Amino acid sequence: MMRALFASLSFSLLAGCAVTPAGESAAEDLVQEDVDIDAAEGEVDGAALALSSAVTFQAETPFYIPPRVGGDADFGGHGPRTSLEVELHVFNGNEVWASVHIDAIETKSDWTRAEGTGWFHLYTAPREITGILSPTYFEHEYLDTNHSHDLFSFSTGNLVSLLDYVGDTKGNEAGTRTGVQVFFQPITVGLL
Known part of the structure; x- marks a missing residue:
């Protein structure tokens, strides 16, 4: 045995x-x-x-909505232009966390903006983690052109497999609806 x-x-x-x-x-x-x-x-x-x-292991974040940090809360059909950074971290020796930073800014008018970083616990290992053996960083940018969800998929070899964004909607959205959900490729960690 x-x-x-x-x-x-x-x-x-x-x-x-x-x-x-x-x-x-x-x-x-x-x-x-x-x-x-x-x-x-x-x-x-x-x-x-x-x-x-x-x-x-497989992981995904909940839908993250950053706070409104400028403008009137309505993108009004002017974008937003959205930048995203996702990074994996090891905390407490055996926990994998993801930081998700999103910055969505209106392309003209009063420059409505939603920006922030969400921290999400993805996995707790049974022993100390020696390192993350998968990619640990990912960035993406896009310009929103409609009022629907925007989905982007990525091939194996990237940290992320799918992004589900909400940018502009009908009415006010910055700080209440604009955000992203991140779906990861399988993540591999080494254990001591």
Whole structure:
């Protein structure tokens, strides 16, 4: 039974390697070697033996509406021009969080604007996270030209798989309806 457990996990020799900061690839700092299962009880050639694995999970944020920070709350058919930045972070050693920064600004008139950053908990790992092995940053811009939801999909290899925006609507929307929901590609984290 122990052999089956060890067979599903990979062994890494940590010979003086520092813990990888969030956002960097842990794979670059780990020396991977084939190790005899029976040698797993201590040291191999004088180096401490650590058990490591990776977990992949699906995630999405709730719909985030940033506060109105300028203008009269109505984009009035003038955009908005929207910029988005999404970034993954590791907090408390084992939690993956996403920051979602959106800035939507009217293209003329009184420059109605909604801007802010939402923080969303995506995953809690059972052990310490050594690093995020997926992309950790994504940015997107677009100009809204209608009163409906705007959907954008992205290929594998990006942090994000789908964005669901609301820009301009009929009536007032800045601070009450303009915003975004982020759907992520599968996210992989390394575990200690």
